[in-house]
Amino acid sequence: MKGDERSAARLISLIEREDPEGYRALSDLWPPAHSAHVIGVTGTAGAGKSTLINALANRLLKEDKKVGIVAIDPSCSVGEGSLLGDRLRMKEAERSDAVFIRSMAQRKYPGGVCRAATGAVCVLESMGKDFVMIESIGAGQSDKELFYLADTIVTVFTPEFGDEIQLMKAGLLEIGDIIVVNKSDKQGADDVRRAIEAYVPEAKEKGWKAPVLLLQADRGAGxxxxxxxxxxxGEFTQHDKTVKRGEKHAHxxxxxxxEEVWKRFSEQSSRTSLGGALEEVRHGRLDPYSAVGQIGAEFEHIMRSGSVPGRVRSDE
Ligand SMILES: Nc1nc2c(ncn2[C@@H]2O[C@H](COP(=O)(O)OP(=O)(O)OP(=O)(O)O)[C@@H](O)[C@H]2O)c(=O)[nH]1
Ligand SMILES: [Mg+2]
Structure with missing residues (x-):
C-alpha cells in the first residue's frame, strides 16, 4: 500500500500461481483502499492496442496520474513465451516510475483472463494507481471477461482489417464504451469510422452512446x-461505480x-462412472443426456454421503 513495486510484483505472481498465501494477502487488501479507473483495451491482433496504451499512459503521466498496465498474453501459459514485442513498444511508458507494467498469461479454462487479472487490478489499486489499463486480445470469451474487469472498455479497429462486420457480429462492437479506429494514416480510415458509427447501438437506457474516434496511436494523433x-x-460510470463493481465481482x-465445482468434480471422477459413461456415449450406446443425468446423480450422492451409489452398467 506504500506503492512498493517489488512487493506488488511478488503478490501478483503469487496470485497468478494460485498460491494460498497470495489469496490471503489479497483478502487483507480487499476492498482496495484506493479506487482506480480501470480501462480495458481490446481489438484484433496488431490493431495497435499496446501502442494506444503506451500513448494514453504517457498522456496520463503528464497529468501526474499513476498508471498500472496489465497485458494479457493470449499465446502462452505461465512462464512460457515472452511479451518482448509488447514490452518494447511500451518501453516509453515504462521508463517512468509512476507506471507499473505487468504481463500475464491467459489461462485456458473459463475465467481465464479474469482469474489472476482481477487480483492484479486489486493490487494495483491498493498501490494507489489512478488508472489501470488491461490489454486483451479480442477473442470472444476474453472480451466478455474484460467486461467484468473494466469500468471502461476501449475497442480498437483498423482500416486494414477486411471484414469489420464479422467482428461486429462477434460482439466486439457491443462491448465497446469507446470505439477507436486506429491507424488513421492508412487509407479508408474515415470510411471505416463512418461504417462503424452506423452500427453503434443508440444510447437507449444505458445513457451512453459509444463515440467512434480516429486515432494514429504511434504518433499520438487523436x-x-x-x-x-x-x-x-469515467464520470458517467462514477455515480454507481461501487454497485457496478460489486455486481461484477459477484459475477x-x-x-x-x-471452475471450482468442475475441479472438485474431476477429482472425484474416479469414484463415478464418468469415464465409463463417456465411453458409452462415444460408442453410441448411451445418449449424452442420460450420461450426464447418471453422472450428476452419482455426484450428488457423493456430495451427500461421501460414498458412491451402486453403479448401473449400461449393458445390464
Ligand atoms: N501506421 C500505423 N501503424 C501503427 C499505428 N499504431 C500502431 N501501429 C503499428 O502497428 C503495429 C502493431 O502495434 P501494437 O501496438 O503492437 O498492436 P497490438 O494490438 O498491441 O498487437 P498485439 O498485442 O500483438 O495484438 C506496430 O508495428 C505499431 O508500430 C498507427 O496509428 N499507424
Ligand atoms: Mg499488444
Whole structure:
C-alpha cells in the first residue's frame, strides 16, 4: 500500500500461481483502499492496442496520474513465451516510475483472463494507481471477461482489417464504451469510422452512446480526444461505480465457482462412472443426456454421503 513495486510484483505472481498465501494477502487488501479507473483495451491482433496504451499512459503521466498496465498474453501459459514485442513498444511508458507494467498469461479454462487479472487490478489499486489499463486480445470469451474487469472498455479497429462486420457480429462492437479506429494514416480510415458509427447501438437506457474516434496511436494523433472520452465515460460510470463493481465481482465469483465445482468434480471422477459413461456415449450406446443425468446423480450422492451409489452398467 506504500506503492512498493517489488512487493506488488511478488503478490501478483503469487496470485497468478494460485498460491494460498497470495489469496490471503489479497483478502487483507480487499476492498482496495484506493479506487482506480480501470480501462480495458481490446481489438484484433496488431490493431495497435499496446501502442494506444503506451500513448494514453504517457498522456496520463503528464497529468501526474499513476498508471498500472496489465497485458494479457493470449499465446502462452505461465512462464512460457515472452511479451518482448509488447514490452518494447511500451518501453516509453515504462521508463517512468509512476507506471507499473505487468504481463500475464491467459489461462485456458473459463475465467481465464479474469482469474489472476482481477487480483492484479486489486493490487494495483491498493498501490494507489489512478488508472489501470488491461490489454486483451479480442477473442470472444476474453472480451466478455474484460467486461467484468473494466469500468471502461476501449475497442480498437483498423482500416486494414477486411471484414469489420464479422467482428461486429462477434460482439466486439457491443462491448465497446469507446470505439477507436486506429491507424488513421492508412487509407479508408474515415470510411471505416463512418461504417462503424452506423452500427453503434443508440444510447437507449444505458445513457451512453459509444463515440467512434480516429486515432494514429504511434504518433499520438487523436490521443487528447481519446483521453477526453475516457474521462467522460469515467464520470458517467462514477455515480454507481461501487454497485457496478460489486455486481461484477459477484459475477466473477460465480465464474470461479464453476471452475471450482468442475475441479472438485474431476477429482472425484474416479469414484463415478464418468469415464465409463463417456465411453458409452462415444460408442453410441448411451445418449449424452442420460450420461450426464447418471453422472450428476452419482455426484450428488457423493456430495451427500461421501460414498458412491451402486453403479448401473449400461449393458445390464
Ligand atoms: N501506421 C500505423 N501503424 C501503427 C499505428 N499504431 C500502431 N501501429 C503499428 O502497428 C503495429 C502493431 O502495434 P501494437 O501496438 O503492437 O498492436 P497490438 O494490438 O498491441 O498487437 P498485439 O498485442 O500483438 O495484438 C506496430 O508495428 C505499431 O508500430 C498507427 O496509428 N499507424
Ligand atoms: Mg499488444
Amino acid at each position: 490521443i487528447d480526444e481519446l483521453a477526453r472520452s475516457v474521462a467522460a465515460h 466473477f465469483a460465480l465464474t470461479l465457482l464453476k
